Amino acid sequence: MxxxxxxxxxxxxxxxxxxxxxxxxxxxxxxxxxxxxxxxxxxxxxxxxxxxxxxxxxxxxxxxxxxxxxxxxxxxxxxxxxxxxxxxxxxxxxxxxxxxxxxxxxxxxxxxxxxxxxxxxxxxxxxxxxxxxxxxxxxxxxxxxxxxxxxxxxxxxxxxQDNAHRVFGASLERLMGPNGEKGLPKVIQDCIGNLIANGLYVEGLFRRSPSSAMLKQVRAAYDRGNPVDLSEYDVHISAVLLKLFLRELPEPIFPVSVYAKLQQQKRGEQTKTVLEFIRTEVILEVTHINLVLMMEVFRLLKMVADRHESNKMTAYNLALVMTPNMVRHDDVMQEIALSSVAAHLQRESIVEGALTLGTVIKVMIEHYDEVF
CATH class of the missing domain: 3.40.525.10 (CRAL-TRIO lipid binding domain)
Incomplete structure (x- = not known):
């Protein structure tokens, strides 16, 4: 009513x-x-x-x-x-x-x-x-x-017609401040809040697509600076908006410098556990404001994965659909390779040739508390 x-x-x-x-x-x-x-x-x-x-x-x-x-x-x-x-x-x-x-x-x-x-x-x-x-x-x-x-x-x-309110494609520095003092962008707060309230048990969350026409309307509303109540819309719109925001950041949430470290691991130049590699090699490469955003996004993904029996979205499934929005490479084939996810990876060791950004994201979802 x-x-x-x-x-x-x-x-x-x-x-x-x-x-x-x-x-x-x-x-x-x-x-x-x-x-x-x-x-x-x-x-x-x-x-x-x-x-x-x-x-x-x-x-x-x-x-x-x-x-x-x-x-x-x-x-x-x-x-x-x-x-x-x-x-x-x-x-x-x-x-x-x-x-x-x-x-x-x-x-x-x-x-x-x-x-x-x-x-x-x-x-x-x-x-x-x-x-x-x-x-x-x-x-x-x-x-x-x-x-x-x-x-x-x-x-x-x-x-x-100006870009004063534009959020999609805007830098995190403008939206959050150089040190994150402005907090999470409003669209991210809204998306995460609505997904936690209404989407955690929805089957195919982050995989299914909403009406493209309505998605464009809501996205444009945020870019105009309109207040938006996402609870009025299909919950999949919140999931796709979150992916679009990450995909359209001027700089990817995982810096390009991480890619080189992944390549080193694939050549077997170092032997570390996956979690140790993430904590000592990946997280330290991420800027403060990217890390603030990353922590909230992965907290949500962990909550979704924990309810995979209802929503059918395991950490593996989430990594498959989320990684392409977090990786950026001039070479399309390299981007595809980085986005691949190992279905089975032992926690204790890194299998040569298996560590990709997709696999890192899967492990970060599974072991959120240990990573962050």
Missing amino acids: ASSENIIYRAGVDFESRPMVVICACNLPDPNVIDYDTILSVVLAQLDQFVENDYTVVMFSGGALYRPGWKWLFKAYRSLNRRYKKNLKALYVVHPSTWPRLILGTMNAVISPKFSAKVHFIDNLSQLARVVPLNQINIPAAVYKHNLKFEDAITLPEDQ
């Missing part, structure tokens, strides 16, 4: 620094279960916080499963007395179907013709971005999905 906070909530401010109130029709509950008069009282109570000053309302009409009846809508409209309407500067109705156009048109003609000048019908999210700052609005997943009926991608106005 949708909470009142999901139906109406405060966003940021519009281009004239007026507070924005967002109303989401997609989060309206079944009227046979919830009394809509109660919802009306909640909506009015929220609006009471803003009506004494100028404010803007953005109403997402698309993606709604339930729609209130005419009688209730006229009652709701009449409840908006002069103090609500006076300081309302604009009502943007996004993805209006015939239903809201007809209702608002009828109300404006019959009850308040002057109010119609404040109502603006917005066909898609690109158009909405031209009238309000899109990155300050938490847009529900149902709205993104509905928007795909009208446009494949959201296009921001030229004066809003």
Whole structure:
């Protein structure tokens, strides 16, 4: 059941620094279960916080499963007395179907013709971005999905197209600070948090692919700086976003210098246990901020592997799907070779020719506590 906070909530401010109130029709509950008069009282109570000053309302009409009846809508409209309407500067109705156009048109003609000048019908999210700052609005997943009926991608106005919020392909130094003082990037926090809460027992986690169209929408939202609630989406989107983030880092999370050390081991120049090699040769090559990120990612992977009887993702399976996102090499064949994973590797010794980055990652997942 949708909470009142999901139906109406405060966003940021519009281009004239007026507070924005967002109303989401997609989060309206079944009227046979919830009394809509109660919802009306909640909506009015929220609006009471803003009506004494100028404010803007953005109403997402698309993606709604339930729609209130005419009688209730006229009652709701009449409840908006002069103090609500006076300081309302604009009502943007996004993805209006015939239903809201007809209702608002009828109300404006019959009850308040002057109010119609404040109502603006917005066909898609690109158009909405031209009238309000899109990155300050938490847009529900149902709205993104509905928007795909009208446009494949959201296009921001030229004066809003910058990389200030871009997270995919950005350096860890910019996102986390030179010493990691800013903490984990928000997208990583969100992905890990959602996967721990909702994905640990999902079969094929990190292996299965979600809707590519919705994945693009969520990725673009993070790059715009939009707040995102990943719990509204297919949990596989969180898993793929995490892989994409690692894959698109300007520098791989495992530095290239590690590759040479792996080559030395393959030639049998040294004899060490796998864990000793990881602790003394691999981890010491990783920068501080990479290590902070690595610890959280591998903590999650360990939690997933520990539940492999349910999710079918053993440390071996996870290493297979994760390693290609952590390795980078100009030679494609070398990259493929580095990504291979030994199915069976004795903990006590390194078998000549068997140690690859994929195998290192498998062991790091299996023995997280000993590595970190």
